Amino acid sequence: MSRAPKSGFMLYGDPGSGNCLKPKWTADLLGIAHEWINVDVVKGETRQPEFLAINPAGQVPVARWPDGRVLPQSNAIMLYLAEGSRIIPESSFERAEALSWLFWEQYSHETAIAVRRYQKHYLKKPDTDIDPALSVKGNLALSVMEGRLKGRDWFVGNGLSVADIALVAYTRVAHEGGFDLAAYPSVDSWVLRTEDALGIQHARNPA
Amino acid sequence: MSRAPKSGFMLYGDPGSGNCLKPKWTADLLGIAHEWINVDVVKGETRQPEFLAINPAGQVPVARWPDGRVLPQSNAIMLYLAEGSRIIPESSFERAEALSWLFWEQYSHETAIAVRRYQKHYLKKPDTDIDPALSVKGNLALSVMEGRLKGRDWFVGNGLSVADIALVAYTRVAHEGGFDLAAYPSVDSWVLRTEDALGIQHARNPA
Numbered sequence: 547m548s549r550a551p552k553s554g555f556m557l558y559g560d561p562g563s564g565n566c567l568k569p570k571w572t573a574d575l576l577g578i579a580h581e582w583i584n585v586d587v588v589k590g591e592t593r594q595p596e597f598l599a600i601n602p603a604g605q606v607p608v609a610r611w612p613d614g615r616v617l618p619q620s621n622a623i624m625l626y627l628a629e630g631s632r633i634i635p636e637s638s639f640e641r642a643e644a645l646s647w648l649f650w651e652q653y654s655h656e657t658a659i660a661v662r663r664y665q666k667h668y669l670k671k672p673d674t675d676i677d678p679a680l681s682v683k684g685n686l687a688l689s690v691m692e693g694r695l696k697g698r699d700w701f702v703g704n705g706l707s708v709a710d711i712a713l714v715a716y717t718r719v720a721h722e723g724g725f726d727l728a729a730y731p732s733v734d735s736w737v738l739r740t741e742d743a744l745g746i747q748h749a750r751n752p753a
Numbered sequence: 754m755s756r757a758p759k760s761g762f763m764l765y766g767d768p769g770s771g772n773c774l775k776p777k778w779t780a781d782l783l784g785i786a787h788e789w790i791n792v793d794v795v796k797g798e799t800r801q802p803e804f805l806a807i808n809p810a811g812q813v814p815v816a817r818w819p820d821g822r823v824l825p826q827s828n829a830i831m832l833y834l835a836e837g838s839r840i841i842p843e844s845s846f847e848r849a850e851a852l853s854w855l856f857w858e859q860y861s862h863e864t865a866i867a868v869r870r871y872q873k874h875y876l877k878k879p880d881t882d883i884d885p886a887l888s889v890k891g892n893l894a895l896s897v898m899e900g901r902l903k904g905r906d907w908f909v910g911n912g913l914s915v916a917d918i919a920l921v922a923y924t925r926v927a928h929e930g931g932f933d934l935a936a937y938p939s940v941d942s943w944v945l946r947t948e949d950a951l952g953i954q955h956a957r958n959p960a
Contacts, residue, residue, distance in 0.1 A: 603897050615846060622853035639757060639822060646829035653859050690810050
């Protein structure tokens with residue numbers, strides 16, 4: 547199993563989902579060949595039987611290899627693809643720090659910033675219909691990031707790592723959820739730095 | 754940094770929190786010396802300035818080493834302590850599967866089962882005051898686990914791994930959140946198997 551190739555997989559994802567873009571950016575950055583297969587979350591395609599047969603948890607992204615291997619969870623796919631590459635810190639403790647940010651992102655960041663963006667930007671809910679706790683929680687997450695990035699260019703170590711990729715996915719589109727990055731200047735400049743390192747468009751000021 | 758010792762750390766945690774017990778069980782299983790420091794979440798101790806100075810995210814568990822290293826996030830601490838041990842799968846893809854279950858646990862399991870347990874068991878909310886979505890989401894998570902465990906003893910590979918430790922933390926006390934494991938027989942027997950492998954008490958039928 548451990549010698550099974552990483553390239554040549556199908557990546558089932560929704561292009562509006564930051565979670566789905568994380569493994570795509572990682573594969574593109576590291577030159578790992580793959581095929582993107584569009585799954586429309588808003589249209590309910592993740593709840594259809596043919597998708598549930600691939601991932602019983604009904605979530606995107608999922609990576610599937612021709613030999614039958616299936617791997618869900620954005621951060622797990624990203625870590626698998628990136629194993630042994632320059633975007634995984636070399637030191638044991640820095641690797642642990644990167645993992646810590648990845649778990650924090652899924653628990654304390656995505657659950658506020660991505661959720662508020664989904665409701666506002668995709669479901670077009672008026673602000674008055676959105677749970678005010680999402681705004682409080684999202685701004686708390688941005689404050690924690692601002693504190694970490696004061697005087698640092700990257701979340702862990704001295705270069706781009708999986709932690710930056712995971713965290714930028716929804717931070718770069720936080721304005722679509724009604725969050726104002728002008729209040730978080732270190733986060734704001736880190737977003738541009740990370741987008742440049744990944745070779746992707748600046749989400750707030752697309753060319 | 755990578756040669757810094759793993760033993761001799763302080764583990765700040767609340768004994769009622771499954772998240773805090775994960776790194777404790779891992780350290781105990783692997784014989785990694787540490788000191789447990791009680792932090793009472795219900796009393797608000799994670800929001801006090803002296804705790805926020807250790808973890809600005811205001812969450813337990815946190816591990817702190819005498820040389821100043823600080824590591825939050827239950828699953829990240831557990832992975833750091835377990836690195837290179839028998840509870841991390843040897844194959845690259847099985848390691849990725851274990852990580853995938855860890856992320857799923859924090860996103861889709863803890864957020865329903867632990868949250869409903871906290872409201873019911875610790876805050877003593879009557880069922881009618883608890884968001885019914887928590888019960889639906891928690892039972893969906895238990896169904897996903899049941900599907901995985903049909904015909905298998907462990908979540909990944911052929912023995913206890915970090916995935917089992919992470920998932921058992923709140924599954925073993927799911928009844929305190931009003932969930933009935935009798936409907937999930939493979940999960941039910943896996944809980945006992947995992948408690949035995951960790952050498953901890955059976956939560957539902959304590960001796």
